[in-house]
Amino acid sequence: MSILASQSEASVSKNYLMDRRHTKIIGTLGPSSSTYEVQKKLIEAGLNIARLNFSHGDHETHAKNIESIRRASAELGRPVALLQDLQGPKIRVGRLIGGQMEVQTGETYRLRYGVEQDDPKIIPIDYRGLVHDVKVGQRVMMDDGLLILQVHAVHDESVTVRVEDGGILKNRKGVNFPDSKLSLPAMTDKDSKDLLFGIANRVDYVALSFVQDPADIYQIKAMIKALGSDVPVVAKIEKLPAMEQIDEIAKAADALMVARGDLGVEANVERVPNLQKKIIAAAARAGKPVIIATQMLESMITNPRASLAEVADVANGVLDGADCLMLSGEVASGRYPVEAVKRMATIIEKVENWTFKRPSRFNMNDPLTQRETWEVNESIAISACEAADTLKAKAIVCLSLTGSIARSISKWRPSTPIIAISPRADVARRLSLVWGIHGIPNQAFYNTDTLLQNLPVVLKDLGIVESGDVVVITAGIPINQMRPSNMIKINRIP
Structure with a gap:
């Protein structure tokens, strides 16, 4: 009998070990990938990590996915890690009169803490620290950056903003403050409850959203230790203040994630490729794994084939030195979740076959x-x-x-x-x-x-x-x- 344990959790298949692909694949579970049959196909296609997005779904749904992934992983003999992605302190617009409003370019409005709009010129924001954290001249972005406003004046209980790029604003749309360092706690009450659930269900990684400085990492690590766990923490880099302390954050965390969605809202999208390289370089200096996320094969949400630009994006992620590439909507809610994983695995394999013709990083002349x-x-x-x-x-x-x-x-x-x-x-x-x-x-x-x-x-x-x-x-x-x-x-x- 082999010295490998015979229990299902500890066995591995030859197919798993014959997979010579080095860069790993993360897939987000959702409505399109919630069944055992689909999850088994995802693992066979090359999925290495299953992401549980706690911005959506309840504990019962996540528990079913955890059990299902573990069962499929054991049956196939291919270890699959579970990544719990906490929602974090997401700031949103309150409920608007009529459910939406037109925010007109050139007009001024007031932002005020609240949950419901009672004046068409006042926009409620569910953020108590608003007047303390923003300054005149700083930007405010709404609805993933589609609406851009600038702080014109700060008052005792509200902030006057002038609209630079207007449009239709709907209930509960997200709000970003790209130029401000916010005094939001790294962990919300919801995050704390979700973390307790994740540790009780033996997730393999916890991702902390909207990290701003190393103290955020130390806080969640203290909570994890108090709960009797040593689960590693992934710092999601999606706010510009985090870039000012990226090396310190890389040392504090167990892994980094280039969260390009919110990072693209916080910064001009043209800056994101350079920020991606800086985050990857910081991870390399600290010897920590790094994940590239968001819109890698976005068109495969609705189409069976990736675009040339998306193929190049995945290839550049491999060439930049990422440990993992992540699929979000492609696997969670797309029409072709298994095909998206297969496509990413094929691109990675082709690029790595070429990459290894070059000197490795350990070359002593480096x-x-x-x-x-x-x-x-x-x-x-x-x-x-x-x-x-x-x-x-x-x-x-x-x-x-x-x-x-x-x-x-x-x-x-x-x-x-x-x-x-x-x-x-x-x-x-x-x-x-x-x-x-x-x-x-x-x-x-x-x-x-x-x-x-x-x-x-x-x-x-x-x-x-x-x-x-x-x-x-x-x-x-x-x-x-x-x-x-x-x-x-x-x-x-x-």
Whole structure:
């Protein structure tokens, strides 16, 4: 019997390990992808992470999706992570007289905290701190940036704005303040309740919306720890103030998300590609995974094929170094959810086949490697990459309790596949979000001799290697003492 655990949650299929695609795919679950049958097809098509959008749906709906994804993942032998995306403090217009109003260009109106309009010249906003956080000259955007206003005066209980680009404003449309740093709490009461639900249901990641500074990350991490969990936190970068502290946020968070939708509203859309590159660079400096989200294959919501521009967008995400690319409406509410995942997987595979003809990031002539001193885990990681490249190894195998060494190796983007073996099934799932890693749960992890002795047999059984292949192994010895990685071993498979 293989040393891999026999329980369904801990088994993996050969098809999963033969998938050589490095960049991972996130898909948002919704009405078009809420059944077990569709979710199973999504995983077969290449879905690595299922996103639960808590801006929509109730706990009962999310619980059904969690159970369904877990069941499909176990049946297919393909670990799939669950990403809980919290709604965050979204500011909205209140209820308007007649349900809508025309906001006329050149006219002035007043914004005031409230839930219902009682004067056609006063627009209610569900934000108490409005008069304290905005200044004259700053912009206010409504309905995803379709309406643009500018602050003309700040009063004790209201703000006068002049309309630059008008139009029809409807009930409960979103409001953005791109030039203002808002005193909103990072977590709302709804977010706190949703977080408790997510941890109770063992989600693998939690995404925090509208992050403005590192304190937002520390706050939610303290809450997670108080709830007895260590679930990683993804910082969604969708507000301009976050860009001023992007390196600090990258260090505090466990991953970053380029949330291009709200970021495009906050900034001019022409700036978003440059901001995307800056966020990806910050993630690389901190050694953290990064996700690119929003409108990647938008036309596939209604069409069976992606546009040329969308294909180029996905390709550039791969070339920019993203760990994950995310599909939202394409999978949640589109007509072709499975086809969208298949298309993204094909684009990624084609681009990576070309990309790996170029030098890997770990090349010792790269400025990133020019340091006077290295931490032990970084030394192990880059040495494993160099050894695998020099020896043309078939795989880098990381024996790791937490997956830390696998993530360190991943950030150097070796062309060699990374196999991470951990006793924790949740760690194996979490590694589904990280570039180039295949996570395998293994309940014999703590028996060092058995694990190392039988490893060649396991790798052959899984179809990863053949006799004569070379593998590079990293581990913390002795394993049963939970040591950080301190060993590199070169094995030629008998």
